[in-house]
Amino acid sequence: xxxxxxxxxxxxxxxxxxxxxxxxxxxxxxxxxxxxxxxxxxxxxxxxxxxxxxxxxxxxxxxxxxxxxxxxxxxxxxxxxxxxxxxxxxxxxxxxxxxxxxxxxxxxxxxxxxxxxxxxxxxxxxxxxxxxxxxxxxxxxxxxxxxxxxxxxxxxxxxxxxxxxxxxxxxxxxxxxxxxxxxxxxxxxxxxxxxxxxxxxxxxxxxxxxxxxxxxxxxxxxxxxxxxxxxxxxxxxxxxxxxxxxxxxxxxxxxxxxxxxxxxxxxxxxxxxxxxxxxxxxxxxxxxxxxxxxxxxxxxxxx
DNA sequence: AATCTGATCAACCGCCCCCTC
DNA sequence: GGAGGGGGCGGTTGATCAGAT
Numbered sequence: 001x002x003x004x005x006x007x008x009x010x011x012x013x014x015x016x017x018x019x020x021x022x023x024x025x026x027x028x029x030x031x032x033x034x035x036x037x038x039x040x041x042x043x044x045x046x047x048x049x050x051x052x053x054x055x056x057x058x059x060x061x062x063x064x065x066x067x068x069x070x071x072x073x074x075x076x077x078x079x080x081x082x083x084x085x086x087x088x089x090x091x092x093x094x095x096x097x098x099x100x101x102x103x104x105x106x107x108x109x110x111x112x113x114x115x116x117x118x119x120x121x122x123x124x125x126x127x128x129x130x131x132x133x134x135x136x137x138x139x140x141x142x143x144x145x146x147x148x149x150x151x152x153x154x155x156x157x158x159x160x161x162x163x164x165x166x167x168x169x170x171x172x173x174x175x176x177x178x179x180x181x182x183x184x185x186x187x188x189x190x191x192x193x194x195x196x197x198x199x200x201x202x203x204x205x206x207x208x209x210x211x212x213x214x215x216x217x218x219x220x221x222x223x224x225x226x227x228x229x230x231x232x233x234x235x236x237x238x239x240x241x242x243x244x245x246x247x248x249x250x251x252x253x254x255x256x257x258x259x260x261x262x263x264x265x266x267x268x269x270x271x272x273x274x275x276x277x278x279x280x281x282x283x284x285x286x287x288x289x290x291x292x293x294x295x296x297x298x299x300x301x302x303x
Numbered sequence: 304a305a306t307c308t309g310a311t312c313a314a315c316c317g318c319c320c321c322c323t324c
Numbered sequence: 325g326g327a328g329g330g331g332g333c334g335g336t337t338g339a340t341c342a343g344a345t
Contacts, residue, residue, distance in 0.1 A: 035338095035339090055331085056330080057331075058330070058331095071315085071331080071332095072314075074331075074332085075314065079313070080313075107333095107334065108333090110333060110334085121332095121334085122313075123312080125334075126312055126313090127311095129311095129336095130312085131311095
């Protein structure tokens with residue numbers, strides 16, 4: 001049972017040295033603090049929430065003696081102080097989930113965040129703007145355009161899938177588990193599409209199919225840390241990149257031209273590299289921290 | 304070593320929706 | 325029904341840091 005938030009104390013009067021034009025407004029908000037939060041403010045907010053619970057943020061701020069707006073308190077709590085906030089880099093699983101959900105819902109950050117426990121909408125939004133949108137700019141594409149979505153599906157998503165596999169095969173017992181809603185992921189349409197796209201374009205530019213790397217050949221005993229992938233990627237004993245009914249063999253010797261044709265018919269295969277007015281350095285240079293974006297094979301054909 | 308540049312992310316802003324009165 | 329306030333959301337800004345020059 002949370003205590004009731006006490007009535008807001010009277011505002012202290014204060015003097016201002018120069019007020020002139022916006023004097024009245026200054027008096028109203030002049031005491032409000034802005035900018036980075038101090039440790040003391042954080043402590044006050046945490047204690048106040050522990051006592052009164054979340055919600056009624058304006059009252060909470062005043063009850064805590066914080067010279068912050070309710071909105072500011074809410075944001076600080078939700079984006080930073082809340083105990084279950086996950087910090088650190090997004091895992092490949094999380095990145096994959098973000099890309100997929102964004103293609104589904106667009107900039108509905110909070111909705112996307114709801115499927116990534118511990119991650120905030122702000123964090124996801126920042127990720128999208130700093131990492132993903134940057135790639136769109138460098139490709140001279142609109143980040144919401146179909147061609148860029150295709151590019152994501154063709155190159156980036158398969159990479160993430162591969163990373164997930166690599167992670168799991170290198171630490172098959174550890175649960176790097178994405179705790180995202182597996183039912184959501186399993187309903188996502190990307191799986192066969194993106195692999196086919198990757199194959200399609202890789203083939204057209206003469207590079208080896210990326211996903212046909214040995215990581216697809218994993219032992220039967222291995223299980224995916226990602227439940228949704230378990231029934232797709234981890235159909236292991238066939239040495240294939242199996243995708244349930246729409247199974248697609250990524251081994252280049254088993255290249256499925258019919259699958260390509262179907263993708264082509266769906267209108268996605270018109271993404272040709274020549275449409276991507278991108279400089280090699282753009283893809284390779286400034287995202288070196290995350291080699292997922294390092295798409296060497298994209299450029300093989302130019303050599 | 305100093306300066307520049309770009310990346311990152313916390314925080315703010317403005318709009319909108321919903322609820323209450 | 326509509327006015328007002330609280331809260332949520334997406335967009336944007338600005339401080340800081342790291343790497344490049």
